[in-house]
Amino acid sequence: MGTPEFPHLGKHCSVGECRQIDFLPFTCDRCNQVFCLQHRGYFNHQCPNANQNDVTVLICPLCAKGVRLVLGEDPNITWDTHVNTDCDPSNYQRATKKRRCPVPGCKEVLSLSNSVRCRDCTQEHCLKHRFGPDHKCPGPKKPDSGFSLVGMFNKSQKGKSLQDRSSKSSSWWGSSLMNAVSNVCASAESGMMKVNNATTQALQKAKSGTAESSSGGELVEQCVQCRARFSTVSALIEHVERSHQQSSRAGGNRVAIDVCPKCSKGFRDPVALVEHVERDH
Secondary structure, three states, X not given: OOOOOOOOOOEEOOOOOOOOEEOOOEEOOOOOOEEOOOOOOOOOOOOOOOOOOOOOEEEOOOOOOXXXXXXXXXXXXXXXXXXXXXXXXXXXXXXXXXXXXXXOOOOOEOOOOOEEEOOOOOOEEEOOOOOOOOOOOOOOOOOOOOOOHHHHXXXXXXXXHHHHHHHHHHHHHHHHHHHXXXXXXXXXXXXXXXXXXXXXXXXXXXXXXXXXXXXXXOOOEEOOOOOOEEOOHHXXXXXXXXXXXXXXXXXXXXXXXXXXXXXXXXXXXXXXHHHHHHHXX
């Protein structure tokens, strides 16, 4: 055994039937004895402490959790302790249920290598349905717009600025056209009122008989419209019916056309002209 340079080189195998000298022996980590290459295993040299560091785990059929068996303890006692303390039957579905693709009709089991999480709906899908149109993705979630005074104030300021800009562009044309239309309508109404008042006054005088003709043939009756004088009331009435009512009727049959100052387009209704300018110009 050994050499002068290495006096402790090599040892005998601890197995009684072997006792072979091995220059590179193996030391058992359980019984701390030396063995040759043939008897280095626990079973080969029948190690008494072979089960000292063994770990045996049983899977509970109720909760799918692992139950470690304690060395030197009856497995039945270990099982009863687990059932009375740690066993949770609700965990069985979570542990054994396989993740599948949520697309209807797809039964692909999801794993780390074939699952992709969508950025918009935050759900995991298989590689076949990883794109949004394939799994009918509703799109990104809209942020909840909470009630904030600052946001409402900013929105109101923006709305006011936009309304001011749009109103300034069309306020001048709208106001000017409305003023012109109102002036035309007022002048036409005043003229018609004057003619009607004169006619009604003359008719009332003729019917009531208050107006009497003068004996000397003087021109005492005067037309309100043209300031012409007549000797009798009947002559005045004939003059008004012949001259002023016909002119008013002829003027009433005429159609007034208003022209747009921007595009020279004619309109019969002044309101239509105002709407045209506000809409197109």
